Amino acid sequence: MSNTAEQVVSLPDESVTAKTSIWLMSILGALMAFTSLSTDIYLPAMPGMARELHGNVELTVTGFLIGFMIAQLIWGPISDHVGRRIPLFIGMVLFVIGSIGCASSHSMTGIVFWRVFQALGACTGPMLARAMIRDLFSRTEGARMLSTLVIIMAIAPIAGPLLGGQIIRFSDWHSIFWLLAIIGSLMFISLAWLSETLAPEKRTKASFQSVFTNYTRLLKNVAFMKYxxxxxxxxxxxxxxxxxxxxxxxxYFGVEAQYYGWLFAVNILGVVAISFVNRTLVRRFSLQRLLRVSSLISALAMLAMGIAVRMDVGGLYLMLGLIFIFFSMNGVIAASATAAALDEVPEIAGSASALIGSLQYGSGIISSLLLAFFGNQTPWTMTWIMLLFTCGSALVVRIKTIEK
Incomplete structure (x- = not known):
């Protein structure tokens, strides 16, 4: 594939060759995985970091998500204006710098600062991967391709905690962030083989400042906001x-840090399996119906977990099973909701993808802050947060709008 910014790839749904498709989806899957990798790989080290640095380690997640949320709102209009490749290259450089900053830090304040900086670059990966899918594919095929990306990107949340858990057995948490800097550098090199997907004639011609008015337009679009x-x-x-x-x-349950990754990885296997099934489901059922069913299943699983935790029954094993059900539904919800939302506003897919990503990943700020302030080292705080917002997801998708 050409490595020039002006070379624009055009891949109709039925004309994507197997070789091109595999290469394209591999790179886009890696870009989608950046957020999961940046957070999940150091999860096993968080209790140790909290003890060493004497602070709320949850704030390192908060800092990353704040940077992630804000930066996407800037990169989205830029990508609609200049194309997808240039923001990706800049983003990888920022990610590497932020990772080096985290690795070199010796205070919680320093890590939180560099996590914000790291996120300024990391956010370009999943945001622009979604926009590039919308550039290339139709509504239904886009949902299938996003499901494929979920399968590919699932390597990160499976491998991340497992790798992080093994690293802290032989080294410390600093090494985890040095590894992220290396991965970011390799990703920067791989972008040279990724062609531009947004043709010049489809780019926003308005002034850059006026492009931000797209967000007002998106926020007023009921169908887009529902999804x-x-x-x-x-x-x-x-x-x-x-x-x-x-x-x-x-x-709380006494699981050793190096084994935490295995318990985390089980959930991702559920996501992969349902994502694979969803590739067929999107051709048989409407995205609206799929979202209603999957969000209801998630809500029922969290209701059961809430009851179990309050009654102190089932222990770790019941919790593992119910969370597996909850996470598996991500294979339907993430792909179908994103595809349906972007299809409402195809002419500003970059800005729309930015807003989706900003709200989707920025939502973690809410949960990380709630855990930082209300957490008491028991499962209850985590459980009621999951229950409350999963029910909200199941309710909002039932808002009546005119479907396409």
């Missing part, structure tokens, strides 16, 4: 687990 809020509220619950599970599993 966006569905995945956003779901991810508040997901981040409650991601941020809170190290303390629950390691500190």
């Amino acid at each position: 966006t809020l569905c995945v956003t509220l779901y991810y508040v619950a997901a981040y409650a687990f991601i941020t809170g599970s190290p303390a629950v599993y390691i500190s």
Whole structure:
């Protein structure tokens, strides 16, 4: 594939060759994985970091998500204006600098600062991967491709905690961030083989400042916001687990840090399996119906977990089973909600993808702050956050709008 910025790839749904498709989806899958990798790889080290640095380690997740949320709102309009490749290259450089800053830090304040900086670059990966899928594919095929990306990107949340757990056995948490800097550098090199997907004639011609008015337009679009809020509220619950599970599993239930990754990885296997099934489901059922069913299943699983935790029954094993059900539904919710939302506003897919990503991943700020202020080293805080916001996701998707 050409490595020039002006070379624009055009891949209709039926004309993507197997070789091109595999290469393209591999790179986009890696870009989608950046957020998960940046957070999940150091999860096993969080209890140790909290003891060493004497602070709320949950704030390192908060800092990353604040940077991630704000930066996407800037990169989205830029990508609609200049194309997808240039922001990706700049983003990888920022990610590497931020990772080096984290690795060199010796205070909680320093890590939180560099985590914000790291996120300024990391956010370009998943945001622009989604926009590039919308550039290339139609509504239904886009949902199938996003499901494929979820399968590919699942390597990160499976491998991340496992790798992080092994690293801290032989080294310390600083080494984890040095590894992220190396991965970011390799990703920068791989972008040279990724062609531009947004043709010059489809780029926003308005002034850069006026492009930000697109966000007002998106926020007023009820159908777009319904799908966006569905995945956003779901991810508040997901981040409650991601941020809170190290303390629950390691500190409360006594799971050793090097084994935490295996318990985390089980959930991702569920996501991969359902994502694979969703590739077929999107051709048989409407995205609206898929979202209603999957969000309801997640809500029922969290209701059962809430009852079990309050009654102190089932212990770790019941919790593992119910969280597996909850996480598996991500294979439907993330892909279907994103595809449906972007299809409402195809002419500003970059800005729309930025807003989706900003709200989706920025939602973790809510759960990480709630855990930092209300957490008490028991499963209850994590559980009620997951229950509350999963129910919200199931309710918002039932708002009546005119479907396409």
